[in-house]
Amino acid sequence: MKRCAGMVTFNPDMARLQANLDAITPQVEEVFVFDNGSGNAQAVRELSKRYDGAVHVQGAGRNLGIAAGLNAVLQWAAARQYDAALLLDQDSVATSGMVDALAQLLTDDVGLVCPFILDRNRMTEEQYRSQRLPAVEQLTHGASHGAITSGSLVSVPAALAVGGFDDALFIDYVDFDFNERLLLNGYRIVKDNAVYLLHEKGKSGQTGLKVPRRRSDGTVVWAPLFTLGYNPMRCYYQARNRVIYWKKYHKWTKLEGLVEIPPLMALSLLEPHRFGKLRAYCKGIADGVRMPVKEYRP
Incomplete structure (x- = not known):
């Protein structure tokens, strides 16, 4: 399976972006970065030069939204005949061996495979390992927790067959909308809990309050309530x-x-x-x- 990675950048933190690229370049053949009019777009291009031609940067010159950027990633991948593309947020960091593990589950009827999402602001690696999670889950609803854009290995032919991402959404629910169309067109979405992606959802902060939450194994626990910190x-x-x-x-x-x-x-x-x-x-x-x-x- 020929695999690439793609991400959309907008005013990224350069240290985190470098950590992202350092982690993913050994796991795929090439990385495509679509920049959405960042003020530090030139710094993104300069960083890409450190990876011996494996990282390619194109830019819109203005913010077209995450959906349009992801569609540019899919078109780039298709033009280079990649079978699968790992989609990443600019500040996510893939763990070692993650892409190989996800690729094993990307069969003909699977449109997307995602890892466990470990939010740095909400969970430690020790807490992740202590969970009683099924090794593999099949997600049956587009808005199911777990199948977000970042960390998802998508079948490029399947993604294009269902129309890619909806540009009109710009940002938020872009991934759930895409997932729903995959499911409605007969593709499966699979989650591999044995591997994880380091990620941040907004700027979460713990409130001191607790709410009941149902884990993947069906048990209900009292979990801390977090704010999102969105603008x-x-x-x-x-x-x-x-x-x-x-x-x-x-x-x-x-x-x-x-x-x-x-x-x-x-x-x-x-x-x-x-x-x-x-x-x-x-x-x-x-x-x-x-x-x-x-x-x-x-």
């Missing part, structure tokens, strides 16, 4: 795109798109700039409800 723009897209997602995939009558948003709004009350974030959530809900959305049919 108002991300809050807007979180709300708008959740509503769009539920409208698009025949679930709007269940009102699940709206039901999921109040807990996020409540969390924002524990963060700085709370009123700006609340306004952004409200505007996102309103725009999502007003926006014409065609129900998806595979």
Whole structure:
């Protein structure tokens, strides 16, 4: 299986980006970086030169959004006849042997294989190893926790067959939307808990509160409640795109798109700039409800 990696950058922390590239370049043939108009785009290009031609950087000159950048990655991979592409956020770090392990599960009917996501702000490696997780899980819902963009090894032909990523979403729910289309078109999504990706979801902070959470093995534990630390723009897209997602995939009558948003709004009350974030959530809900959305049919 011919494998590459791709990521979309936007004003990346250069030390973390270097750690990302150091970790992934030994595991794939090439890495494609699509830069979304970063202020430090030249530094990204200079960093790429350290990898003996294995890292290629192209830029948009402006921020087109994560979905458009991921589509550029898929097109680049297809043009070079790669079978699979590992998708990464700019600040994620792949662990040793991760790609080989994921590739073993990427069979003809599997569109995406993802690792366990170890959020640096929420869990230690020791806590990850102490969990009683099934070695392999099959995910059956596009919005299932675990199958995010970063760390996912996707079949390039399958990704293109279902239309790639939805540029209109820009950021947030881009991965869940893509996953849903894979599933509706008959592809499987598999999670390999035996390997993990070091990642950060927003700028999480522990609140001191605890809430019940169900683990993969079915047990319910009291787990710390974390804030997300997103800026108002991300809050807007979180709300708008959740509503769009539920409208698009025949679930709007269940009102699940709206039901999921109040807990996020409540969390924002524990963060700085709370009123700006609340306004952004409200505007996102309103725009999502007003926006014409065609129900998806595979």
